[in-house]
Amino acid sequence: MGDGIYWPTFFFLLFSALACGFALAVVFSRNVVRMAFYLVMSLASTAGLFFLAGEDFVGAMQLMIYVGGTLVLLIFGVMLTSQKQFVEMKTPAGQWIVGLVTGCALVALLWMAAFETPQWQPISRAEAEAVAVQPTATPIGVALTNGRVDQLDQPDETLRGGMSSYLLPFEIVSVHLLVVLIGAAYLARAKRRSPSAAAPG
Amino acid sequence: MAEFLANYLPAWLAYMVAGAIHVGLIINLVAVGALVFIWLERKISGRIQDRLGPTRVGGKFGWLQTLADGLKLLTKEDLVPGGADKMLFRIAPYVSFCASIAAFLAIPFAGGDYPFIVQHVNTGVFFVLAVLGLEVFGVILAGYASASKWSLFGAMREAAQVVSYEVPLGLCAVVPVMLAGSLDLVVIGDVQQGWFTNWLIFHDPATFLIFWVYFTCATASVNRAPFDLAEAESELVAGFHTEYSGLRWSFFFMAEYGSMFSVSLLASILFLGGWNGPLPITEWLGLTAANGDIAWYIGQVLGVINVIGKAVAGVCVMMWIRWTLPRLRIDQVMATCLKYCTPLAAAFFLGAVAWQWSLPGRTFFGLLESPAELQSVSEGWSDATAAATDEDEPEASEDQTVSSEPSRKVAAAKLTGAAALQIASTNLQGGK
């Protein structure tokens, strides 16, 4: 099976084409609900890329939180705020031209940076096939609570003892989520509309 | 399978053929399953309402009624409403159907060293729940694109309901994960080997109760009555699929029956022993890998029959509920989720943790010694108890269970597991 098709590359090309194509569709679509649909497809393809990079847990997380949670929320927002049947808002052509020129320049710059850096180039096929499949949830769980499985040969005694774990950021994010939960509920709570908003317009 | 085929075919063709066979099997399972379930639903509803149900088409029990219906749907005109967003309207049923099928990718039908599963994902539970949550997209898109008030209302209800019910559903699914020490569905099924006393539903009172919470939430998250607000006939005509006709409409139905089947499969693997029967019959008959390939294969097929039988029983219970209970109002649905299911799931989760912590190594409500597979997880718990407790111990032993699979690179996985344990123990001692 030495030089047949290397399937991960094939699927990388497939998923990356889907992700980029749908991302472009998000930019060029004028209908908000279609944008949301393209965004869903783009993010789901990105989850495919995560699976391909061996990060099953993050991929599933992306599907569950991003695609299943955040985007449902977004579409919900679209439905709550749409007045006409299918919301469309136009952007002037001048802005499009400036935006596209800047965007293409930025992509070219980032691509050059990516492909000119020797450390980021592909490894050989033999090396890639030698990489062992490992469970992904356990190391992440352990790293979030008290230690890093991948830092066992860390020379610094203090760092090895668990300081390099992500316990503190994890706690901060948890508290942050709680604050956001309360804040969002407070912001979006039902209240009477102000009389000025009721004016025709 | 691809490796086996590669002996006869060029490598690239072998992979494609293997993939095609897997996908074909799953699509058949969902499609044929839907045919059977629709027939079953008609029969069950008939019996519950003191009728006979279909009796004419295809022999005595009306076996072919669904097939006849399918042919009828095929011949119907594929209507698109004038004001609809045509592209999204056409694509929405396929989105639902794809999400429903994709969940089967990570569901094993028999365990052991070579499980019957399309893709062995080591975060299986999580993956299945995540993909099941995607089905709501098809419904929302359908509701929005139909340009009909009924559809839009149905879709809004569905969005609110499914997103809310994912929370208690996830909390319930975490309990078997904690007890088995792994997110891998194959491992979770395999630790319940032996007598029915090892099934996780009978592990302790909390898991027994949380199973019913899981079942309620699962019923709600696949939009079955009494939670089928998205298609409430009495208020919304037919909800999100009001404007659909013919084959596209039937795709929504196949998706619904497919996800009913997959949440029931998940319930049977997480709580009801999966492919392990109530009695260890395969062991008595010697149908294990030790007695050669054919015996092993027969044992596996028995396992498949077991797990599918349990799942079908779950689906039948859902139908029974549908034709027995009246539909809730939308505020009652949300209250059931947020006021009852979520706190109950959280409380039972804590109860299961407390039980496992105080009685490690016991099963069947603490009456029996747990089997060897669960002992390794329990060891982590007793270590944790000794060293003033830490949550990640059961996770740490996950790798050791996983590393017994031959298909994985054993050495590397063991290294990770050992390292995790080492870190955990040094930190615990340091922490004291």
Add this chain to the structure above:
Amino acid sequence: MHHFMLANLLTEPVGVAHYMAVGAVLFVCGVLCMALKRNALGVLMGIELVLNGANLNFIAFGSRFLRGEGQGLGLDGPLMALFVIVLAAAEAAVALAIVLNFYNNYDSVDIDRADQLQG
């Protein structure tokens, strides 16, 4: 320098650079979305795309399959990606609440109408 981009495309593994290229496209699409859309929800979708482009880079840096065994960032990559996902969910919730409030006050989600603070 660019020989590997097209040669042996199907028989050789991809590297971090390829993931970064995809990430760059997502990022730029997101930035364009944020700059060009007048609908507040479109801007939000742009933010999600930008965050995903960044996430793809984190995953690529951390992946052993792209950098080889023992190379790369290790667990920092997926952990950062997880935090980004969680924070993005939080950000979306708050942003949506703000958009709904804005809609309540202006009857529109056109961000060009949010010019009350302009002097």
